[in-house]
Amino acid sequence: MGNIDSVLIADKNGIPIYSIDYSDKNIDESLLLSFFSALKSFSNSFLRSSNMNELKSIKLGNSLLDFEIANFEHIGQVDVLLISTGIDPTTSHAILSEITENFSIYLDEILTKNPDLLKGMKKGIIPNFSGFSHKLEKILESLDTEESFSMDINLNIPNNALKIIDELFKNDISLAKTYDFDGIRLLNQILSEYSESGLEKDIKNRFRIN
Numbered sequence: 581m582g583n584i585d586s587v588l589i590a591d592k593n594g595i596p597i598y599s600i601d602y603s604d605k606n607i608d609e610s611l612l613l614s615f616f617s618a619l620k621s622f623s624n625s626f627l628r629s630s631n632m633n634e635l636k637s638i639k640l641g642n643s644l645l646d647f648e649i650a651n652f653e654h655i656g657q658v659d660v661l662l663i664s665t666g667i668d669p670t671t672s673h674a675i676l677s678e679i680t681e682n683f684s685i686y687l688d689e690i691l692t693k694n695p696d697l698l699k700g701m702k703k704g705i706i707p708n709f710s711g712f713s714h715k716l717e718k719i720l721e722s723l724d725t726e727e728s729f730s731m732d733i734n735l736n737i738p739n740n741a742l743k744i745i746d747e748l749f750k751n752d753i754s755l756a757k758t759y760d761f762d763g764i765r766l767l768n769q770i771l772s773e774y775s776e777s778g779l780e781k782d783i784k785n786r787f788r789i790n
Contacts, residue, residue, distance in 0.1 A: 582666025584720060585643060587679060588612065589709075591701075592657040598683070598709040600716065607663065616647065616661060637669050646672040650680050654691050654698055658683075669758050678719055686712050 585603035590596050594613050601607055619638065637646040646662045646669065660683065662676045690711065691698050697707045745766055749756035755766075783789070 582664055584662065584664050584667075584675070586661075586663040587716060588661040588663075589683060590659045590661075591655060592659075594659075595706060597658075597706055598712055600713055603663075603665075612661070613659075616645075616659065620649075620659075636673060642666075644669060644672055646676050648673075648676050648680050650684070652684055652687060654687060655701060675719070679716065682715050682719060683712060686715055 583602070585605060586601045586607050587599065588596060588607075588609060589598040590613055594617055596609050596613070599609055636648075637644055639645075640663075642665055644664050644667060646664065648660045650658050650660060652658055660676060660680045662672060662679065664672050664675075667675070686709075690707075690709070700707060748766075
């Protein structure tokens with residue numbers, strides 16, 4: 581697996597309410613948020629007027645900027661940004677969604693214990709959310725300890741399977757860009773997410789094993 585470089589969470593006004601940098605890139609939060617603000621404006625004005633889906637990530641050199649806009653009950657809209665290196669967009673967004681969900685839980689917990697924090701936020705006072713780092717570490721640790729493996733196998737891919745994927749890419753340009761127009765890469769992702777029980781069931785059915 582690749583590396584998580586940075587996690588940044590900002591309120592609807594673009595003010596950082598939590599950030600952590602695991603890399604040595606010295607990421608400029610203000611510059612990143614300004615870039616992200618421009619990116620959102622582009623996404624809202626251009627993508628909605630076309631047949632493309634909402635923009636969820638963008639490649640920046642060797643890094644991937646993945647982002648999610650969430651609406652929290654207490655503080656409204658929040659932008660959650662994740663910068664990573666060597667992680668594919670599908671995996672990155674899954675990690676980002678888990679971070680967003682856990683931050684929502686953390687926020688509920690801390691505001692329940694101290695309601696005055698919410699009053700302060702409404703006045704523009706940003707609380708110290710550094711306690712979220714502990715939860716974030718647990719998320720990243722769970723990713724590091726997941727058992728995974730890859731095998732190089734010579735597979736004969738049926739031509740009709742690749743034709744189906746080509747049609748999918750033509751009809752959904754965002755899907756095509758996510759997988760760099762590489763049908764084999766998409767098939768590999770599908771196989772990697774195949775559950776053990778599902779695979780066992782299909783093998784038994786295919787070879788009529790009881």
